Amino acid sequence: MTNKMLKFVSVQQRQPEKRTAEDRRADFDEIYTDFVPAGAVEQSSRCSQCGVPFCSVHCPLGNNIPDWLMLTAQGRLEEAYGVSSATNSFPEICGRICPQDRLCEGNCVIEPGFESVTIGAVERYITDTAFENGWVRPTRPFAEREESVGIVGAGPAGLAAAERLRAAGFQVHVYDRYDRVGGLLVYGIPGFKLEKHIVARRHDLLVESGVTFHLGQGIGSGEGELSFDALRARHNAVLIATGVYKSREIGGPGAGLAGIERALDYLTASNRRSLGDVLPDDAQALDANGKNVVVLGGGDTAMDCVRTAIRQGAKSVRCLYRRDKANMPGSAREVKNAEEEGVQFEWLAAPEAFVGDGHVTGVRATRMKLGLPDASGRQSVEALEGSSFTLEADLVIKALGFDPEPLPQLWAQPGLEVSRWGTLKVGQQDFQTTVPGVFAAGDIVRGASLVVWAIKDGREAADSIQQWIEANNTAPAAQEQG
Amino acid sequence: MLGLHKQAWSAASALTLPVGGLYKMRRTGEQHAFDGGVIHMLQTAVATDSFTTYKRYADAVRAQPPVALRDLLDFREGRTPIPVEEVESITQLRKRLISPAISLGALSPEAHETLSIAMNRIGAKSDSGEGGEDPARAKPRPNGDNASSAIKQVASGRFGVTAQYLNDCRELEIKVAQGAKPGEGGQLPGFKVTELIAKLRHATPGVTLISPPPHHDIYSIEDLAQLIYDLKQINPDATVTVKLVARSGIGTIAAGVAKAKADAILISGHCGGTGASPVSSIKYAGLPWELGLAETHQVLMLNRLRHRVRLRADGGIKTGRDVVIAAMLGAEEFGIGTASLVAMGCIMVRQCHSNTCPVGVCSQDPAMRAKFEGTPEKVINLFSFIAEDVRNILASLGFRTLNEVIGRTDLLHQVSRGTDDLDDLDLNSLLSQADPGPYARYCTLEGRNEVPDTLDAQMIGDAQPLFSHGEKMQLHYNVQNTQRAIGTRMSSLIVRQFGMATLAPGHLTVRLRGSAGQSLGAFAVQGLKLEVIGDANDYVGKGLSGATITVRPSVSSTLVSNQNAIIGNTVLYGATAGELYAAGQAGERFAVRNSGAVAVVEGCGSNGCEYMTGGTVVVLGDVGDNFGAGFTGGMAFVLDEHNTFDKRINPESLIWTRVVDPKWADTLKRLVERHVEETDSAYAAMLLHKWEEVLPRFWQIVPTDYAKVIGFSVPEVALEKTA
Structure with a gap:
């Protein structure tokens, strides 16, 4: 076979076309257009086919990226899909929302100077093409098994685990307090990064493969909720994949004013609106239309908020972050997109108070400067005295990060040990919590993190659960549940 | 065993084959020494x-x-x-x-x-x-x-x-x-052979080197x-x-x-x-x-x-x-x-x-x-x-x-x-440990294991005026075949004092009478000329770096020059520059890996001109089998008196034609004339005498890739003749 690869020396990097900023601001659709097939082939052929592929090394899932790039370059897309889906439960989702510039593409060895292979776009192209051609089929186990597994949380970790456990033949039940499958994929991440039908078709596939979903089913002691003990009794093993939903708050004068909202509430309302849900009246407060919006934070959630606000028709959108652009945790690509769409960034600025009478009218902030790097290499920040300034604001969105909810208390499970950050403690290899037969994966274990890590944890936890069940077959058989 | 069974029968792995990772690292594949x-x-x-x-x-x-x-x-x-x-x-x-x-x-x-x-x-x-x-x-x-x-x-x-x-x-x-x-050789693909590399390796840019x-x-x-x-x-x-x-x-x-x-x-x-x-x-x-x-x-x-x-x-x-x-x-x-x-x-x-x-x-x-x-x-x-x-x-x-x-x-x-x-x-x-006896377990030698001197020790002494005053000299010795690598130590001195190309050819002429030992003129440089009257053993002009070597039979010899070997095997191996004229046949592996020397001999054994990348070789007689295998640069002329050349040549990388281009015919003739001057070969003189008849029996051998680089194409007249 003639070598079609290593074309990075002659072929320029070309990401799929991005819609114009003007166009993007008008709706919540994804901003990247699809690859034309020839473009995907050409861009895949730029791969250097490394002996030690750092893209793969730095992919949490260890995706065999060079292999499916080569297959794509050779036009063998069905095989490419096979290789891609072997290590990743939802490649088309990762292709859309992974911060590739920090993972695979950021570590692409041709990156300094030649610009990386467009790994994310090709990944998305492969699985989208697979869906179009009907190559994506529901997982059907070779043999059914009697044992059942309950999964709490229908986010990426839970779904990845569900798919794998189902493939192994287990009876899989997924519980989620929301009415749709996907967790943050559906309610957290805005449609312009991940259109919701992408998640919905994964839901359909899982249903077809025999996974049972219990939507709108919270766990706990509240009304209509299922107690954790009852859940545990139903299943041979339980996987906790709830994610972290408790927003980090900010104090200071005026922090209690109306119009200061949590990022997740804001994003959920927006996503529900896009999905056509009817929102309660008070949700009007969560619409940025015609407002001056200030978003606090510099992570990917903050980027989602600012870009959502732009699309809702905000009068102005500002993002306040206390470090500079180089030190922000969010993906550089998202910042670029936001800037293109008209978001103004206030780097090196930290909020110190909120002004307003009853309802917020402004944010008072201080200029910061970067200090010397600490032991971890991160630069600390110091406030510059006398540098206060006030930004006009009708809506302030706090995107300062998320913490775990106190599950041991909420679920009356004192045996569930947590770390000092409130995340669940699990065995390093086996994902098992301090309660035997109860496993945990995703953000609830590692703290707010990337979808790709959740998928990895979910897959590995599933394998671990299978091993545990096989080793503990004598455990009381689960009741057949209705 | 159980592991293999599980791998074969588990649902997840049955759907996709393992990705491997033997040559290129994969997370689930083979362990690599450097991850x-x-x-x-x-x-x-x-x-x-x-x-x-x-x-x-x-x-x-x-x-x-x-x-x-x-x-x-x-x-x-x-x-x-x-x-x-x-x-x-x-x-x-x-x-x-x-x-x-x-x-x-x-x-x-x-x-x-x-x-x-x-x-x-x-x-x-x-x-x-x-x-x-x-x-x-x-x-x-x-x-x-x-x-x-x-x-x-x-x-x-x-x-x-x-x-x-x-x-x-x-x-x-x-x-x-x-x-x-x-047990394997190497290959440098043509696209890595840049101008610089070609220059350093005495080869042609863009042509693969073996x-x-x-x-x-x-x-x-x-x-x-x-x-x-x-x-x-x-x-x-x-x-x-x-x-x-x-x-x-x-x-x-x-x-x-x-x-x-x-x-x-x-x-x-x-x-x-x-x-x-x-x-x-x-x-x-x-x-x-x-x-x-x-x-x-x-x-x-x-x-x-x-x-x-x-x-x-x-x-x-x-x-x-x-x-x-x-x-x-x-x-x-x-x-x-x-x-x-x-x-x-x-x-x-x-x-x-x-x-x-x-x-x-x-x-x-x-x-x-x-x-x-x-x-x-x-x-x-x-x-x-x-x-x-x-x-x-x-x-x-x-x-x-x-x-x-x-x-x-x-x-x-x-x-x-x-x-x-x-x-x-x-x-x-x-x-296990071997008994060290009275010696250390490591090398205690200072300096190097010296080798005995050769004729050069005397030559260097006699050539003092060259080194002290740069004088042009002529030395004359009888030689026997136990005296090896004659001219090599002398070349070291010359290159250290004068460099590779400052002395004119023949600045120091050494005439040797008898049978020269192995490696006559190995790595010898420009300025040195070795004239042997008699014969020479294997490896004449090994790594020749600019010197001129002539070998001819003694006047009293009754041997017919073009029917007898006068120099041994593996002559001019790795030569980069210089000239060799030998009034007689060369042995096996003549001019292998020659990358710049010019040579005229009156016949050679098998594997002549193998892997050659430069220089010009004229053979005024039959060649042995497998002539020109892996020959990618330079040129050869062979006189094919018995019409056997097409059975001797290894055609893989070569084109060959009669010498029709007057430019190349002239080059060839001048080399034969030079051969006669240097060796007094009666045979070669006879060839010149009837040149019009002889020239059409020569083959000109040019490597295919090299021909493209120098713009050499087979003239149509020649094609008709070969067909």
């Missing part, structure tokens, strides 16, 4: 000058699943440590480290020079590899850096092996084989001894190393090499160096150096040869621990190749053959070379860290010098790495 994390750690360590990070790297290497035999060995406990300050210094230890042979051609000029500069700065040695080296690098840089490789390699391709090259060094290394691909598997002048241990002798003549100061590869029976070979007066023997292992290997040899070819080194050390000890030859090991040495284990198995010097490339930025892309190395380490493409971020400092840091690591280990074992642990296999023992198949290996034969 991504380890590469990053080493690069961070050398870039930030952090020994702490290096230690993390060394620990990570140690923690990897076992891939090498040394991973099954560990130091015996129970020794009393000493303070590290009492151990010999890092500077001393670093001198034992070598950056092994990687040619310019494989490496970019930047990477190649960086290694040389770094090793020279720390008083250690880098090896040029076999691609020649720009003589300009021998001159110190404005900042004092010396970019000349201290070790110059002489390999089977003899690329750029000139008298100058052989004198610009402290050590000469004969590469008999390469650990990563034993290093033949064997040395055509080494068919026995005596031949190797002869080459060692020749090298010690052309460079009277340099030590000579012979690079062997680990294999069973290597002890016997090494004993022979030691007796052939080598000063060091390198045992090269299978690991590392695989960037230069064909895919078929990356795996399952070669043996670990641990095996070869242990056997060599033991056999040399038993034969009381070890104390006069240094032992060196290379092939995947990465840490101080590897170095100390190699020392205990018998080595005193250590080559660190792959790790030094990683220190310069190599990230194991393993596209060394593609000219697209994205870090500019092994590409000749200017766009890639611009990406090179290696510095001598990084390389120095690596070698310093390894030396410091060695020092710490020696201190922990209670030794003050590395010499004290050489050959001390009693300090090692086999450890379990947790799997039955590895525990079943019995490494005792590696760890």
Whole structure:
């Protein structure tokens, strides 16, 4: 076979076309257009086919990226899909929302100077093409098994685990307090990064493969909720994949004013609106239309908020972050997109108070400067005295990060040990919590993190659960549940 | 077994085949000696000058699943440590480290020079590899850096092996084989042959270069001894190393090499160096150096040869621990190749053959070379860290010098790495100790194993006016075939005093009457002319570097010149410039790897002009079988009196035609005329006499690729005639 690869020396990097900023601001659709097939082939052929592929090394899932790039370059897309889906439960989702510039593409060895292979776009192209051609089929186990597994949380970790456990033949039940499958994929991440039908078709596939979903089913002691003990009794093993939903708050004068909202509430309302849900009246407060919006934070959630606000028709959108652009945790690509769409960034600025009478009218902030790097290499920040300034604001969105909810208390499970950050403690290899037969994966274990890590944890936890069940077959058989 | 069953029958794996990962690393595939994390750690360590990070790297290497035999060995406990300050210094230890042979051609000029500069700065040695080296690098840089490789390699391709090259060094290394691909030659793809590389290798840009598997002048241990002798003549100061590869029976070979007066023997292992290997040899070819080194050390000890030859090991040495284990198995010097490339930025892309190395380490493409971020400092840091690591280990074992642990296999023992198949290996034969007798377990020789003088000792004395006043001279001697490598030591003196091309041809003429011994005029340079009246043995003009050699029968001889051999086998092997006129036939392997010399002979044996990349060869008579195999540059003319040439030629890379172009016909005629002038050949004079009849019976042989480069095309008239 003639070598079609290593074309990075002659072929320029070309990401799929991005819609114009003007166009993007008008709706919540994804901003990247699809690859034309020839473009995907050409861009895949730029791969250097490394002996030690750092893209793969730095992919949490260890995706065999060079292999499916080569297959794509050779036009063998069905095989490419096979290789891609072997290590990743939802490649088309990762292709859309992974911060590739920090993972695979950021570590692409041709990156300094030649610009990386467009790994994310090709990944998305492969699985989208697979869906179009009907190559994506529901997982059907070779043999059914009697044992059942309950999964709490229908986010990426839970779904990845569900798919794998189902493939192994287990009876899989997924519980989620929301009415749709996907967790943050559906309610957290805005449609312009991940259109919701992408998640919905994964839901359909899982249903077809025999996974049972219990939507709108919270766990706990509240009304209509299922107690954790009852859940545990139903299943041979339980996987906790709830994610972290408790927003980090900010104090200071005026922090209690109306119009200061949590990022997740804001994003959920927006996503529900896009999905056509009817929102309660008070949700009007969560619409940025015609407002001056200030978003606090510099992570990917903050980027989602600012870009959502732009699309809702905000009068102005500002993002306040206390470090500079180089030190922000969010993906550089998202910042670029936001800037293109008209978001103004206030780097090196930290909020110190909120002004307003009853309802917020402004944010008072201080200029910061970067200090010397600490032991971890991160630069600390110091406030510059006398540098206060006030930004006009009708809506302030706090995107300062998320913490775990106190599950041991909420679920009356004192045996569930947590770390000092409130995340669940699990065995390093086996994902098992301090309660035997109860496993945990995703953000609830590692703290707010990337979808790709959740998928990895979910897959590995599933394998671990299978091993545990096989080793503990004598455990009381689960009741057949209705 | 259960694992295999599960793998075969579990639902998840039945859907997709395992991805492999044998040649290219995959997370679920085979363990690789250098994985991504380890590469990053080493690069961070050398870039930030952090020994702490290096230690993390060394620990990570140690923690990897076992891939090498040394991973099954560990130091015996129970020794009393000493303070590290009492151990010999890092500077001393670093001198034992070598950056092994990687040619310019494989490496970019930047990477190649960086290694040389770094090793020279720390008083250690880098090896040029076999691609020649720009003589300009021998001159110190404005900042004092010396970019000349201290070790110059002489390999089977003899690329750029000139008298100058052989004198610009402290050590000469004969590469008999390469650990990563034993028994195989090399190939430099045409697209990596740039102007610079072609110039240094005396070849044509854009034409693929082949290093033949064997040395055509080494068919026995005596031949190797002869080459060692020749090298010690052309460079009277340099030590000579012979690079062997680990294999069973290597002890016997090494004993022979030691007796052939080598000063060091390198045992090269299978690991590392695989960037230069064909895919078929990356795996399952070669043996670990641990095996070869242990056997060599033991056999040399038993034969009381070890104390006069240094032992060196290379092939995947990465840490101080590897170095100390190699020392205990018998080595005193250590080559660190792959790790030094990683220190310069190599990230194991393993596209060394593609000219697209994205870090500019092994590409000749200017766009890639611009990406090179290696510095001598990084390389120095690596070698310093390894030396410091060695020092710490020696201190922990209670030794003050590395010499004290050489050959001390009693300090090692086999450890379990947790799997039955590895525990079943019995490494005792590696760890057995030969009786040292009255000698040390390491080389105690200062300087080099000297070889006896040849006629040159007298010639140099007689030629004093040349060296003191630059006078033109003519010397005259009787010669016998025990006098070998005549003119070689003289050429060393000439090149050191006058350079390669300042003396006019024939400035010093030496007339020799009788039978000249082997390697007449080996590496001889411009300004020297050797006239033999009689005959000459094998290897005439080996590596000829500009001199003129003429050989003709004595006037009293009754032999018909074109029907009798007058020079032996393997004449002009690796010649880069100069002229040879021999009034008689040459033996087998005539002008193999010639890359610039002009020669006229009256017939030759098999394999003539093999792998030739330059120069012009005229054969006024029959040639043997397989003429011109792998011939990719230069030109040959053969007089085909018996219409047998088309059965003799190896047609693979060649076109051949009658000499119809008047330009080339003229070139040919002038060479024959010159031959008559130099040798008084009656046969050749007769050919000239009836030139009109003779010319149409000549073939002109031109390599296909070379023809394109020089714009040579087969004229239509000629096609009709050949058809």
